[in-house]
Amino acid sequence: MATESEKQPEMAGEVGADRRDFLWKVGCAALSIAGVEAAASTLRFAKAPVSYGPAQRRSLGDLTRFPPGAPVYVEDAGVFVLRDAKGLRALSATCTHLGCTVRTDRETGGFVCPCHGSRYDKEGKVVAGPAPASLPFVRVDQDRRGRLVVDLGTPVDADFRTKVG
Numbered sequence: 001m002a003t004e005s006e007k008q009p010e011m012a013g014e015v016g017a018d019r020r021d022f023l024w025k026v027g028c029a030a031l032s033i034a035g036v037e038a039a040a041s042t043l044r045f046a047k048a049p050v051s052y053g054p055a056q057r058r059s060l061g062d063l064t065r066f067p068p069g070a071p072v073y074v075e076d077a078g079v080f081v082l083r084d085a086k087g088l089r090a091l092s093a094t095c096t097h098l099g100c101t102v103r104t105d106r107e108t109g110g111f112v113c114p115c116h117g118s119r120y121d122k123e124g125k126v127v128a129g130p131a132p133a134s135l136p137f138v139r140v141d142q143d144r145r146g147r148l149v150v151d152l153g154t155p156v157d158a159d160f161r162t163k164v165g
C-alpha cells in the first residue's frame with residue numbers, strides 16, 4: 001500500500017495532465033471560433049451588396065416642359081434646363097461652395113445662392129464668391145421614347161447642346 005508521500009507525484013502528474021488537456025481544448029475551441037468568424041467575414045465580404053452611390057440619371061420629362069427662353073428648374077434632378085435655337089442644355093443648380101441650391105436671379109438673368117450669396121451669370125460662371133467654381137453643365141439625352149434624361153455624373157462643355165426637334 002502506498003503512503004501519502006508516494007501518491008503525491010502521481011497526483012501532481014494527473015493535475016498537470018488535466019491542465020494541459022483543458023488548455024488544449026480551450027485553445028482548439030478558440031481557434032475554431034476564430035476560423036468560423038474568419039470564414040463568415042469572408043462570405044460577408046464576398047456577398048456584400050455593391051453600391052455606386054445614388055443614381056446619376058434622372059428623367060426630365062417631355063420636351064414640351066422646356067420652351068425656349070428662361071431656364072426651367074427641375075427639382076427632382078437639381079438642374080436648370082436651358083433651351084435655345086441650337087438645342088437644350090442642363091445646368092447644375094448645386095452651388096459649388098457648400099452645395100445649396102441656387103435660384104434664378106431676376107435682376108441679372110443669372111443665378112444666386114441663398115446660403116452665402118454667391119452669384120453666377122447666365123452661363124453659370126461665378127461672378128461673386130465665395131463659390132470657388134462655376135456651375136457645371138451636365139449631359140442631356142433623349143431616350144427611345146423621346147423623353148429627356150439628364151446624366152448628373154457627366155459634365156459637358158457649355159457649348160454642348162442636345163439637338164431637339
Ligand code: FES
Nearest residue numbers: 095097098113116
Ligand atoms: S453654399 Fe452657395 S454660397 Fe455657400
